Amino acid sequence: MEQGFGSASESIDKSRVLEVKPLRCLVPVFPNPPGMSSVSTPQPTPFVCVPPSGPFPPGVQPFYPFLAPNGTQQTPPSNFGFGTNIPAPVPLNSFRTPPQANGTTSRPKKVAKTRASKSVGIEDDGLNESSEFGTEFTDPDGASNSGNRRVRPRRKSAENGGDGFDVDSLVNSFLASYKLSEFDDFRRTNGDNETVGTILLVFDLIRRKLTQLEETKELATGATRRPDLKAGTLLMTKGIRTNNLKRIGHIPGIEVGDIFFFRMELCLVGIHAPSMAGIDYMSVKLTKDEEPVAVSIVSSGGYDDEGNDGDVLIYSGQGGVQRRDGQMFDQKLERGNLALEKSLHRANDVRVIRGIKENNSSNAKIYVYDGLYKIRESWAEKKSGCNVFKYKLVRVPGQPEAFTLLKSIQQWKDGTATRTSVILPDLASGSESLPVALVNEVDGEKGPPHFTYISTLKYSKPFTSPEPSVGCHCVGGCQPGDTNCPCNRKNGGYLPYSSNGILMTNKSLIHECGLSCSCPPNCRNRMSQTGIKVRVEVFKTKNRGWGLRSWDPIRAGAFICEYAGDVIKALPGSVDNYIFDATRYYEPLEAVRENSNEFKKAPFPLVISAKNNGNVGRFMNHSCSPNVFWQPVLRESNNESYLHVGFFAIRHIPPMQELTYDYGMVSIDKQEKGKKKCLCGSVKCKGYFY
DNA sequence: GGCTTATCACTTAC
DNA sequence: CGTAAGTGATAAGC
Numbered sequence: 054m055e056q057g058f059g060s061a062s063e064s065i066d067k068s069r070v071l072e073v074k075p076l077r078c079l080v081p082v083f084p085n086p087p088g089m090s091s092v093s094t095p096q097p098t099p100f101v102c103v104p105p106s107g108p109f110p111p112g113v114q115p116f117y118p119f120l121a122p123n124g125t126q127q128t129p130p131s132n133f134g135f136g137t138n139i140p141a142p143v144p145l146n147s148f149r150t151p152p153q154a155n156g157t158t159s160r161p162k163k164v165a166k167t168r169a170s171k172s173v174g175i176e177d178d179g180l181n182e183s184s185e186f187g188t189e190f191t192d193p194d195g196a197s198n199s200g201n202r203r204v205r206p207r208r209k210s211a212e213n214g215g216d217g218f219d220v221d222s223l224v225n226s227f228l229a230s231y232k233l234s235e236f237d238d239f240r241r242t243n244g245d246n247e248t249v250g251t252i253l254l255v256f257d258l259i260r261r262k263l264t265q266l267e268e269t270k271e272l273a274t275g276a277t278r279r280p281d282l283k284a285g286t287l288l289m290t291k292g293i294r295t296n297n298l299k300r301i302g303h304i305p306g307i308e309v310g311d312i313f314f315f316r317m318e319l320c321l322v323g324i325h326a327p328s329m330a331g332i333d334y335m336s337v338k339l340t341k342d343e344e345p346v347a348v349s350i351v352s353s354g355g356y357d358d359e360g361n362d363g364d365v366l367i368y369s370g371q372g373g374v375q376r377r378d379g380q381m382f383d384q385k386l387e388r389g390n391l392a393l394e395k396s397l398h399r400a401n402d403v404r405v406i407r408g409i410k411e412n413n414s415s416n417a418k419i420y421v422y423d424g425l426y427k428i429r430e431s432w433a434e435k436k437s438g439c440n441v442f443k444y445k446l447v448r449v450p451g452q453p454e455a456f457t458l459l460k461s462i463q464q465w466k467d468g469t470a471t472r473t474s475v476i477l478p479d480l481a482s483g484s485e486s487l488p489v490a491l492v493n494e495v496d497g498e499k500g501p502p503h504f505t506y507i508s509t510l511k512y513s514k515p516f517t518s519p520e521p522s523v524g525c526h527c528v529g530g531c532q533p534g535d536t537n538c539p540c541n542r543k544n545g546g547y548l549p550y551s552s553n554g555i556l557m558t559n560k561s562l563i564h565e566c567g568l569s570c571s572c573p574p575n576c577r578n579r580m581s582q583t584g585i586k587v588r589v590e591v592f593k594t595k596n597r598g599w600g601l602r603s604w605d606p607i608r609a610g611a612f613i614c615e616y617a618g619d620v621i622k623a624l625p626g627s628v629d630n631y632i633f634d635a636t637r638y639y640e641p642l643e644a645v646r647e648n649s650n651e652f653k654k655a656p657f658p659l660v661i662s663a664k665n666n667g668n669v670g671r672f673m674n675h676s677c678s679p680n681v682f683w684q685p686v687l688r689e690s691n692n693e694s695y696l697h698v699g700f701f702a703i704r705h706i707p708p709m710q711e712l713t714y715d716y717g718m719v720s721i722d723k724q725e726k727g728k729k730k731c732l733c734g735s736v737k738c739k740g741y742f743y
Numbered sequence: 744g745g746c747t748t749a750t751c752a753c754t755t756a757c
Numbered sequence: 758c759g760t761a762a763g764t765g766a767t768a769a770g771c
Binding site for chain 1: 753755757
């Protein structure tokens with residue numbers, strides 16, 4: 054055994070590193086402009102790319118930092134400000150040609166290739182799309198090679214017959230709803246907040262829907278065992294992705310601290326292209342030689358990374374372990390390892406995405422964009438006698454907290470560190486399953502005006518008395534696809550929630566199980582009845598009074614809390630800051646805001662006052678770019694129906710980001726009454742709210 | 744050179 | 758905890 058290498062310093066083998074052939078340029082060539090903000094104003098990087106299909110615009114020369122526009126300059130410019138010279142777009146590998154915006158020259162190729170080689174083909178069941186692709190592939194199975202014949206049958210099963218559901222039509226309808234049907238090359242290449250958000254939203258809608266279809270056995274067997282991959286592929290093959298060309302530095306539309314729940318999400322928004330590999334890199338051409346340069350890494354802890362030290366990350370190279378049997382061998386200085394080595398010498402920024410276990414019980418992982426790092430050192434270590442490369446990355450200073458914040462929160466939760474500025478450890482006094490801290494880091498105010506904490510909505514009398522409703526007899530909890538379950542039927546045949554409590558589809562009304570149902574309290578169809586699901590805190594905002602935010606990362610679609618309070622008959626005469634008025638018009642999602650009224654929610658006859666009694670819902674502020682939406686939830690029991698209001702996440706919400714929803718619009722004739730100046734700060738702010 | 748095929752990799756849910 | 762299905766990018770192969 055190589056126990057002689059026990060200490061890290063002894064095991065450093067610089068000779069490995071020194072084998073790298075000398076580099077022409079040993080000074081930083083991908084500098085950030087001084088004072089560059091990592092969050093709000095990502096600057097253009099030198100490697101903004103154009104579609105590599107060419108021809109290149111006149112005057113465009115590759116790799117500005119290395120070559121002057123005339124191609125004569127061999128050394129990096131001394132002025133790194135990029136003030137007058139806009140970095141030239143750079144073609145990457147030509148086979149990654151994205152579909153053209155209007156011409157269909159490259160698209161049929163890509164699609165045909167994808168179909169022939171990947172043979173997944175779920176998109177085939179909607180052949181209405183195929184005309185767009187021009188030439189239809191004729192005989193992919195006729196290819197001479199029979200090597201992967203094993204995989205072919207799946208394609209057949211997924212192609213059409215067995216599926217009771219038209220996935221392609223579903224996807225197309227999602228794309229139409231979110232105005233992605235005519236997704237152009239510009240958005241495909243250059244992301245922004247809205248494009249990134251919409252793509253992630255649609256990805257999750259498709260993923261959730263596929264999960265639902267899988268549960269109810271409406272898809273061919275095995276077709277969606279990995280709904281995340283399937284949803285990703287569907288969008289990828291349709292070209293619904295952004296930032297699809299690799300670049301060094303920040304990705305437009307993605308901020309430090311943004312969180313993700315699937316590796317496919319990282320691909321779709323262009324922050325990290327490989328679906329599994331941890332190192333993403335691209336080729337750059339220095340003179341006549343191409344060499345790889347690392348652009349991003351995912352640190353998931355699978356390789357003994359020493360990732361607990363905040364702004365320093367010791368990252369292990371890739372390879373060196375046989376996937377099947379776990380047998381180890383020497384890592385080689387190739388692919389990602391070589392790219393990291395080159396990036397060490399070039400000192401270019403490398404994006405770091407850190408994976409972290411969401412909680413102790415499940416092995417679900419979340420990924421947080423931790424911003425830019427630079428590689429400072431590399432060496433080789435021995436592990437079980439085999440060579441392993443190590444890279445020391447140091448975070449570029451001045452970026453907002455991201456990974457370290459998540460680590461701090463974990464410590465608050467497990468008690469190894471204490472949250473500062475806590476006024477009250479549990480505002481709810483134990484009436485919720487999770488404590489709700491009251492925090493003020495802003496001023497001396499000791500808390501909001503007094504109110505009584507209740508965890509659910511209080512009715513003085515039943516909401517409606519329609520025809521008798523039938524409760525279910527699902528003793529073990531309602532099961533998806535159970536056609537005998539009346540609660541299933543009331544929801545259109547699907548349970549509205551996934552197994553981990555994610556709202557599956559946006560509906561006008563959710564029917565939850567009620568008092569007359571035999572199912573247990575932990576039934577999946579009682580999501581809103583067991584109180585808050587995330588560890589929230591009430592905190593003092595800078596300029597908007599008290600607000601609500603979460604210690605836990607929140608998945609898109611996740612239930613957060615209901616709006617508790619007293620049901621009142623009508624709006625009180627005096628203006629009450631703690632009113633929830635379901636009779637207003639609401640536009641549920643920002644992404645469809647400009648669409649016609651058909652997307653607006655119909656008003657519901659429910660008004661709640663949380664002035665005297667309420668829960669955390671009463672602290673949620675208004676925003677014109679909200680991250681939370683509400684959903685009417687009906688709980689029925691025999692002849693009585695109780696309407697509730699459930700809050701759900703519109704998108705993935707990073708920890709400590711304020712939770713907000715759109716307070717909605719009152720009717721036209723009352724608009725001036727109770728108008729308040731909106732301070733949400735969104736670029737889409739309407740300036741006021743009610 | 745362009746297309747096909749195999750290989751790679753810090754996934755993920757059961 | 759193990760494992761198998763499954764992906765985009767890459768590189769080898771023809």
